[in-house]
Amino acid sequence: MSLSRRDFLRASALTAAATTLGVGTVFNSKMFAATGIDKDQFMQDSQGVMWHKSVCRLCGVGCGVMLGVKDGKPFGIRGDKDNTVNAGLLCVKGFYLNKMITAKNRLMYPMIRKNGKLTRATWDEALDFVAKKFTEIKEKYGPDALAFYGSGQAETEETYVANKLFKGHIGTNNVEGNPRLCMASAVGGYISTFGADEPVGTYDDIEKCDMFLLVGSNTAEAHPVVYDRIVARKKQNPNVKVVIIDPRKTPTNKIADLHLQVIPGYDLAIMNAMAKLIIDNGYADEQFIKDSVNFSDGTNPITYEDYKKFLEKFTPEYAAKQCGVKAEDIVKAAKLFGETPRVMTMWCMGVNQRVAGVFLNNLIHNLHLLTGKIGKDGCDSFSLTGQPNACGGVREGGGLSHLLPGHRVVANEKHRKEIAEIWNVPAENIKPAPGKHTVAMFEALGTGDIKGIFILCTSPAQSLPNLNKYLKGMEDAFMVVAESFHPTETSQIADVVLPAAFWGEKEGVYGCTERRSQHMAKALQPAGESRWDAFILVDIAKRMGYGKNFEHFTTAEAIWNEYLKTTKGTDMDLTGATYARLKKVRGLRWPVPSEDHPGTGHRFTEGDPYFPKDKAAGKRMYFYTKSDGKAVIFARPDKGPEEQTSPEYPIALTTGRILEQWHTMSMTGQVPELVRAAPRPYVEINPEDAKALGISTRDKVRMVTKRGSLIVEAKVIDRPRKGTIFVPWHWPESLTNILTIDAVDPGSKEPEYKVAACRLEKA
């Protein structure tokens, strides 16, 4: 007799209740026994399995996950059916989270490099050494000779402690994180357009949307559960349209009604052309523009008329010529955008990882501001975040060289004073000038301007663009790496490697794409001698003499509570998101200013607790993060890629991801099933290009850029546009990033991973 659904649900609810009381609460296994457990292995083994509420360790969707633990070991994973983000659905990567916890390459003990070799050390030895070296460097060369490089996969509590230590105590703003490499342009776009970071709407808009414009996003593989919601929406209403702008056909194309398969790097012209068509054909919401929009050329305010004049050159024919698509398709896309009542644009790395990334973000927002398709059901310019906590920890926690917690900036005196007070340090401790952004930071390791660096939960020795340029600097500097897995490209060249507790072994908060902060339970003891990253940093702080302001950080909740103070009264107010509440609910979307506030759907409009009805005076939206309540439409030129193709390098190289692997494979590469899906590195080559070069699938080919050359296996497939190749960057044995260019967007400092010029030949 099977376990009845009602009993299973009751047991789940009991477990959910149990987990709010913390790890170790006795689970009532009688519940299952009473129902007469059957032969089904899953249900049978569920006797004595404690299911803990958590959030997926991987992409920025933020799926709810239940981690099953039995006898102190990871037992299994299932989707959290009560989480509104995914309603119990998972993708293939999340499905194997438990296998990552027990991967063979888990780092179990600290290591110090002695005589050129990493050798086992005790925690005291390792941390004393780190504290001593950091203090020496600081005293001899100044605080800016030190740096911290963190991650959008670190918990908010971890980034908060690092920020407080480095900016508030050591006294350097050289605090960066890998979101600089993925989301910085989106941040720049949001802040310049709206005055504040992160989307106006939420995932709720998906089920009310009538048209999805997907730009530079292979949603099916990079955000599978969001893709599933779009698919379901289209299935529910077959009139829903999907328009894609991307140089590559991807699995996402399965639901596309229109695909503008652009030459990589030239799509800004399309956005401006669409804006022109929207205005010319009367699709602009003139009242909304009057109420809520200012215009700017990037330096000075301009008028609506100036903007229309600026757009004159962006005819569909001009844009079509720039990016190699049909003018009529641009017209079609604009018509659909203008006519469809509810439109969402979603984008990801194809837009952000560009030297014109901020511009392109602005141009996307422009379309929604022109038509007023924002801040209401089914309408939004909705940036998809790549990492699980780029929003929560780094963008909100202030883990970049120019930021402070709670959407503040180091350059603002009032902001420095507010944070210094919470950190209990003199305001002068926090320097007003931004520190080095990521590429500059790793450049400085090479020049010796930075002599010591602490790297947390990321692998720059694989993920930096133009990789070969930065490796020696990492080897020369005093590099401390806190990591759960070893070896990685970065840990293997470190001077000190510290074993970090992994997902499931630590409590903390992740904030995902839709401004939702969610609590992750600690369900297991850290493996081996590994310790929680936040406690590692606290320990270092103590050993460097800063213990006074860190000794109260004895629990994750204590750190979170201090962090909450930095958000109070800001546009990202999280005051109502206490641990007690977060443990019960499936996350809360800020602003959530009090414990009885349900969280916010659409910002800057009715329903947003900070919407100033009086100032708005009848307007539907008031962007209160701008001094006059108006968002900005930017007249941005159609800036192309840094490195154009040439006779010597005639192919456009673009890089990206596959469904089954996450980033540098330190986690997903340990799961045999995921490796089986795509066992070898490869490059996607368009069949026409392949024919011209005499290349067949499985032939070895050489890709050459100005920066390096790499030999991989060819996969001839009708995906990349003719004249373009696509290379995934996951395999440590085939470091794609030796080919990519480290040119950055001047505003966001985000590198252009998505376009480079390359030569392709049979190897």
Next chain:
Amino acid sequence: MKKIYLVILFILALGIVSLGFITNQQSEKHPDVDWSLGCQECHSERTPEVYNDWYTSRHGMVNFGCYICHGDGQETFYAKGSDAQCGGCHAGQLVSFDSSKFKSCFDCHNGHTLKFHND
């Protein structure tokens, strides 16, 4: 004399049959193949019908591959998928088989096409 031989033969036969039966139940082993390949690289040619069933299914359309149900082949291998695996990603669709003659997801859903009642 003949009868004893027959009896011994019978016992031996029984032993061999039951050995085969036990082995069958205990060992699910994928043939030893070139493990540098992915499932699809072989099976699109070796088992084209099953491959096509999967390829046109909801799983195939999003490239949720063989390994989810069958393991990676080398370290883990299951000839058949199990409800436990479905429940991992489809926790929202767990149903009660109590008052039903069906006892498994696969009683209704074809493992490859995923279609209901093989429709």
